[in-house]
Amino acid sequence: MPRPRSALLSVELIVNAALKLVDETGDFSFPRIARELGVSQSSLYNRIESREHIIELLRAQLFEEIPPQPVADQSWQDAARMLIRSYRDRFAQHPKLVPLLVTQTVHAPVVMGMYEDLALTLERSGLPTEDIGPAIASIDYFALGAALDATAPDEVWDPSPEQFPALRRATACSGTSAERVARAFNFGLDVLVAGIEMRAKQEIY
Amino acid sequence: MPRPRSALLSVELIVNAALKLVDETGDFSFPRIARELGVSQSSLYNRIESREHIIELLRAQLFEEIPPQPVADQSWQDAARMLIRSYRDRFAQHPKLVPLLVTQTVHAPVVMGMYEDLALTLERSGLPTEDIGPAIASIDYFALGAALDATAPDEVWDPSPEQFPALRRATACSGTSAERVARAFNFGLDVLVAGIEMRAKQEIY
DNA sequence: ACCTGAACACCGTTCAAGT
DNA sequence: ACCTGAACACCGTTCAAGT
Numbered sequence: 001m002p003r004p005r006s007a008l009l010s011v012e013l014i015v016n017a018a019l020k021l022v023d024e025t026g027d028f029s030f031p032r033i034a035r036e037l038g039v040s041q042s043s044l045y046n047r048i049e050s051r052e053h054i055i056e057l058l059r060a061q062l063f064e065e066i067p068p069q070p071v072a073d074q075s076w077q078d079a080a081r082m083l084i085r086s087y088r089d090r091f092a093q094h095p096k097l098v099p100l101l102v103t104q105t106v107h108a109p110v111v112m113g114m115y116e117d118l119a120l121t122l123e124r125s126g127l128p129t130e131d132i133g134p135a136i137a138s139i140d141y142f143a144l145g146a147a148l149d150a151t152a153p154d155e156v157w158d159p160s161p162e163q164f165p166a167l168r169r170a171t172a173c174s175g176t177s178a179e180r181v182a183r184a185f186n187f188g189l190d191v192l193v194a195g196i197e198m199r200a201k202q203e204i205y
Numbered sequence: 206m207p208r209p210r211s212a213l214l215s216v217e218l219i220v221n222a223a224l225k226l227v228d229e230t231g232d233f234s235f236p237r238i239a240r241e242l243g244v245s246q247s248s249l250y251n252r253i254e255s256r257e258h259i260i261e262l263l264r265a266q267l268f269e270e271i272p273p274q275p276v277a278d279q280s281w282q283d284a285a286r287m288l289i290r291s292y293r294d295r296f297a298q299h300p301k302l303v304p305l306l307v308t309q310t311v312h313a314p315v316v317m318g319m320y321e322d323l324a325l326t327l328e329r330s331g332l333p334t335e336d337i338g339p340a341i342a343s344i345d346y347f348a349l350g351a352a353l354d355a356t357a358p359d360e361v362w363d364p365s366p367e368q369f370p371a372l373r374r375a376t377a378c379s380g381t382s383a384e385r386v387a388r389a390f391n392f393g394l395d396v397l398v399a400g401i402e403m404r405a406k407q408e409i410y
Numbered sequence: 411a412c413c414t415g416a417a418c419a420c421c422g423t424t425c426a427a428g429t
Numbered sequence: 430a431c432c433t434g435a436a437c438a439c440c441g442t443t444c445a446a447g448t
Contacts, residue, residue, distance in 0.1 A: 007412070030441060042443080043413050051441065103304040105357050112369055119371035131392060132375035133385065138347065138393030141354065145346025152310050164317055166324035170337035180338065187336060188343030191400030198399050199392075212431070235422060247424080248432050256422065 008039055011047045015057045019094065026096040028054070055100050060108040062090045062097065071117060076124040077193050083118050084139055084189055091147035098147045126200040135196055142192060146185045150178070213244055216252050220262045224299065231301045233259070260305050261312050267295045267302065268315040276322060281329040282398050288323050289344055289394055296352035303352045331405040340401055347397060351390045355383070 017036040021028040030051070034041040048054055069086065071079040091098050106112075115136060122132050174180045222241040226233040235256070239246040253259055274291065276284040296303050311317075320341060327337050379385045 009412080029439085031439080040414050041441090042415080045442075046412060099308040102307060102353055103356075109368075112372065116369040116372045119369075119375045123371060123374075129374060130378075132371075133379050134389040134392030135396075136375065137351075137354065137385070137389035138396060141347050141350025141389070141393065142343065143346075144350045144353065145348075146342075148307055148349065149342065149346065151308075163314070164321040164324075166328060166337075167317065167321045169328075169334060170324045170341065173335075174338050180342070184339040184342035184346070187339035187404075188346065191340075191343060191397060191404055193400075194403050195396030195398075195400030198403065199396055214431080234420085236420080245433050246422090247434080250423075251431060 009037065009043060009047055011057065013037055014044060014047055014054065015061055018054050019058060019061060019097070022058070022097050022100065023094055027100070052104060055104055056107050058097060059101050059104075059106065060110050062094060062101075063108065063110040063114065065093065066090055068114060068117065071121065076121050077197065079121045080118070080125075080139075080193055080196070081189060083114065083121060084143055084192075087114060087143050088146060088185060091143070092150060095147070095151045098144075098151050102144055102148060122196070125196060127196060131199065139192060142188055146181065146188070149184070150181045152177070214242065214248060214252055216262065218242055219249060219252055219259065220266055223259050224263055224266060224302070227263070227302050227305065228299055232305070257309060260309055263302060264306050264309075264311070265313040265315050267299060267306075268313065268319065270298065271295055273319060273322065276326065281326050282402065284326040285323070285330075285344075285398055285401075286394060288319065288326060289348055289397075292319060292348050293351060293390060296348075297355060300352070300356045303349075303356045307349055307353060327401070330401060332401060336404065344397060347393055351386065351393070354389070355386045357382075 014033060014037070017033045018028040021032055021036065030041050030044055034044060048057070066086065066089070069082065071082055074082070118136050118139065119132055122135050123129075127135060171180075174183070219238060219242070222238045223233040226237055226241065235246050235249055239249060253262070271291065271294070274287065276287055279287070323341050323344065324337055327340050328334075332340060376385075379388070
């Protein structure tokens with residue numbers, strides 16, 4: 001008797017169903033994945049270990065969808081800008097996934113690859129070795145925060161002008177929420193790269 | 206017949222119980238708050254509207270525990286550094302609360318007060334008006350990311366040296382997790398302020 | 411080896427009922 | 430006005446039982 005041609009389930013099917021649910025509803029659950037795949041809830045545990053495991057697989061998925069681009073033949077500034085941008089773009093692909101990712105430590109080796117590229121790039125900047133780690137972390141903080149903000153619902157951020165005049169001036173003509181986030185990201189990216197450049201030149205101590 | 210001397214419940218009691226549970230376990234729930242206060246779960250809904258409402262009250266609590274310090278009699282650089290630091294310190298007070306806060310939009314007016322101070326400070330830097338919003342957002346991203354990282358469990362971040370040599374060099378002697386985060390925060394803070402200073406001087410475009 | 415059904419210990423929220 | 434108990438529709442995870 002031949003063994004069954006195809007199993008009902010696979011890690012890939014589970015991850016895809018989870019991602020689809022996240023994109024559509026902002027979250028996933030075992031019951032809903034099982035329903036989506038026409039399978040019982042408990043059978044999922046034959047392929048994956050836990051909810052956290054699924055989240056880790058989703059993170060890896062984010063880095064496998066868009067292959068990393070070679071970056072060695074540019075100035076370190078342009079290379080850094082490119083890496084940070086592509087990091088952000090991965091999150092932008094599935095914005096609703098971001099909140100699920102930020103509270104969990106990274107295990108996926110694919111993600112490490114990007115950190116490695118960033119480390120290599122920052123070494124070219126002339127930044128002292130002990131500053132490379134902090135620089136990577138700072139960039140990570142910034143990109144994560146920006147990704148989280150992009151997730152937030154469009155809210156008319158109108159903070160009672162009479163109480164907060166400077167804030168009103170600052171947010172007066174800031175356009176749509178997406179434009180606001182994009183401008184903030186571009187600004188922060190320039191400022192970070194410029195700041196790192198100064199630090200590398202020892203112009204700040 | 207006199208009315209009861211004191212109600213069994215108050216918003217303050219609920220918020221304090223929730224914060225205690227978060228500090229101890231990393232989360233709160235209606236059943237556990239109710240048990241803590243010796244009260245039925247459904248009675249909580251007489252004082253608060255939803256789980257999200259409690260989270261918003263916890264955020265406000267974070268800003269009321271430490272009163273904001275006056276900041277007008279310093280250089281804008283020192284003032285900015287101070288504001289960003291105190292922002293981060295609020296999170297550090299209750300690290301396990303941070304993951305609950307980052308995925309929810311801000312409503313608390315207390316928080317707006319800090320943004321207003323930051324806006325006033327950045328105006329003094331000479332930054333063009335249209336850059337103030339992006340600057341505040343970038344700082345917010347950075348501080349939030351740093352706070353999230355401080356929450357993460359101490360993990361020996363040892364990424365198989367042979368695969369990621371630059372990453373290994375960067376993280377070689379980075380000490381404890383708390384030290385690592387502190388160094389990253391200090392580095393990023395300097396870099397951000399220096400970058401904003403350059404931008405204000407039109408030295409970058 | 412893989413899948414199912416039932417069970418367990420949790421959630422947030424609502425609502426009729428009591429005082 | 431405030432509190433309770435019961436109910437509802439959800440969770441993640443385990444495990445004996447089937448094939």
